[in-house]
Amino acid sequence: DSGVTQTPKHLITATGQRVTLRCSPRSGDLSVYWYQQSLDQGLQFLIQYYNGEERAKGNILERFSAQQFPDLHSELNLSSLELGDSALYFCASSVGGAVDNEQFFGPGTRLTVL
Amino acid sequence: AQTVTQSQPEMSVQEAETVTLSCTYDTSESDYYLFWYKQPPSRQMILVIRQEAYKQQNATENRFSVNFQKAAKSFSLKISDSQLGDAAMYFCAYWWGGSEKLVFGKGTKLTVNP
Numbered sequence: 001d002s003g004v005t006q007t008p009k010h011l012i013t014a015t016g017q018r019v020t021l022r023c024s025p026r027s028g029d030l031s032v033y034w035y036q037q038s039l040d041q042g043l044q045f046l047i048q049y050y051n052g053e054e055r056a057k058g059n060i061l062e063r064f065s066a067q068q069f070p071d072l073h074s075e076l077n078l079s080s081l082e083l084g085d086s087a088l089y090f091c092a093s094s095v096g097g098a099v100d101n102e103q104f105f106g107p108g109t110r111l112t113v114l
Numbered sequence: 115a116q117t118v119t120q121s122q123p124e125m126s127v128q129e130a131e132t133v134t135l136s137c138t139y140d141t142s143e144s145d146y147y148l149f150w151y152k153q154p155p156s157r158q159m160i161l162v163i164r165q166e167a168y169k170q171q172n173a174t175e176n177r178f179s180v181n182f183q184k185a186a187k188s189f190s191l192k193i194s195d196s197q198l199g200d201a202a203m204y205f206c207a208y209w210w211g212g213s214e215k216l217v218f219g220k221g222t223k224l225t226v227n228p
Contacts, residue, residue, distance in 0.1 A: 002158065002160075043205060043221075045215040045218075048215070088157065090159060102161055105160070106158075107156070
């Protein structure tokens with residue numbers, strides 16, 4: 001158990017809908033990262049927040065948005081869902097934002113868009 | 115753009131034997147980090163080992179070691195005395211300060227035969 005929690009574990013929804021994925025980092029970690037893992041695209045970095053501020057952005061679609069709240073938990077919002085958004089979404093956290101701070105991954109949220 | 119290539123989609127090894135997983139990467143940077151992550155059937159991403167590019171000495175973590183060839187842009191993972199619990203997907207990843215994001219390879223599925 002990494003100490004990072006993600007809810008829900010599974011999510012099934014329809015095209016065009018909007019969902020919110022939640023992540024609670026390890027106690028004391030200030031950075032949160034979001035990743036998408038799909039069969040065709042592999043594991044891709046989406047976005048990073050550090051202490052409430054956006055720190056780095058990866059291959060995140062405009063239909064997706066994220067935020068980190070004052071209590072440091074983070075939410076990833078996915079809207080106008082398409083079949084291709086079906087994937088495993090990971091959240092990771094680290095103490096700081098630098099690369100030498102090990103990232104601890106949560107168990108992921110499996111999103112299925114029908 | 116930085117890319118990471120894992121040319122072996124699947125590998126298998128006998129228990130107690132040694133196996134080497136390959137990874138090559140493309141970069142014009144001189145200062146970067148390389149990682150190997152393990153993803154067991156539980157889906158949790160676990161950091162196995164990391165290497166700073168400026169260090170000539172190969173990183174080692176118990177039964178896991180790397181062969182880092184900077185000029186060849188190669189970063190292979192050697193698992194010694196393979197155990198059944200080593201069965202997992204293994205991802206090679208690259209990070210450099212200019213992008214502040216991890217770039218992952220497509221992964222290698224390792225099977226350990228008893």
